[in-house]
Amino acid sequence: MTHMEKINGNLILIGLMGAGKTTLGKQLAQMFECPFYDSDYEICTSSGVSIPTIFEMEGEEGFRNRETNMLKKLASRRNIVLSTGGGSVLRSENRQILRQNGTVVYLHASPETLLERTRYDSNRPLLQVANPLAKLQELYDQRDTLYRQTAHLVIESDSCHKTLKRLIQALGE
Numbered sequence: 001m002t003h004m005e006k007i008n009g010n011l012i013l014i015g016l017m018g019a020g021k022t023t024l025g026k027q028l029a030q031m032f033e034c035p036f037y038d039s040d041y042e043i044c045t046s047s048g049v050s051i052p053t054i055f056e057m058e059g060e061e062g063f064r065n066r067e068t069n070m071l072k073k074l075a076s077r078r079n080i081v082l083s084t085g086g087g088s089v090l091r092s093e094n095r096q097i098l099r100q101n102g103t104v105v106y107l108h109a110s111p112e113t114l115l116e117r118t119r120y121d122s123n124r125p126l127l128q129v130a131n132p133l134a135k136l137q138e139l140y141d142q143r144d145t146l147y148r149q150t151a152h153l154v155i156e157s158d159s160c161h162k163t164l165k166r167l168i169q170a171l172g173e
Contacts, residue, residue, distance in 0.1 A: 009078045010102030011171075014147055016139055017086040018117035019107035020157045025083035027164055037074050038083040043067060052128075060087075068094055075101035086139070089146040098150055105167060106151035108144075111136035113158065 011028060013021040022038050029036030043066050044050055054063045067085055074082055075097050082102070088094050098104050109117075115133050129135050148154060153170050157163045 010075065010080050010082055012075070012082045012084065012098050012102045012104045013107055014084050014089055014098065014104055014150060015086065015107035015157065016109065016111075016114050016136065016143065018114035019086075019109050020117075020163060021083035021107055024107065024157075024164055024167065025081045028167070029081040031168075032081065034079045034081060035077075036081045036083070037077075039067065039070050039074060039088065040083075040085045042074065043070050043085075046070070064091060068097075071097050086143070089143060089150050095146065095150045099152075103153065103171070104151045105170075106147040106154045107157040107163065108147070108154055109157040111140045114140075 011025075011032070013025050015021055022041075025038065026036050040051055043054070043063075047054060047066065049057075051063065054066065058066075064087065067088055068091060071084065071088060071094055074080070084098065088098070111133060114136050118136075119132070153167075155163060155167050155170060
């Protein structure tokens with residue numbers, strides 16, 4: 001049995017921005033020798049514009065529609081590692097798509113840790129506010145329960161190395 005067969009076809013990473021989904025996803029895909037996809041990156045590639053531009057032109061609703069379509073497309077593949085956007089769990093349809101198409105891992109981190117990691121990233125439209133920590137706390141309060149309901153596993157995401165080690169142990173590797 002391959003690594004990916006043990007995890008129900010796909011390994012899907014969820015969590016707030018800055019939790020380490022893309023960084024860990026790339027490492028896991030390399031370890032498991034399988035393709036890695038980042039749903040936000042794929043949305044940008046297919047639309048030809050950045051996420052902030054999509055938000056500006058279509059609003060959050062337009063972006064979320066693109067996100068649902070991309071999740072359907074990516075989750076239908078097999079034996080991939082998929083990093084999702086932080087808000088992907090907001091729609092029940094997305095939560096269902098993710099849970100049915102792989103092992104979903106919630107990379108959990110505190111708002112303070114997330115702020116440290118995202119502080120200088122201008123590609124985070126939801127954090128372009130006067131008080132980004134308050135915004136992250138609000139997002140955390142809004143989404144933590146949804147992440148936990150969607151996930152098969154919850155892993156603390158403090159340092160990349162420790163998180164990777166915990167995740168591998170939790171997957172029974």
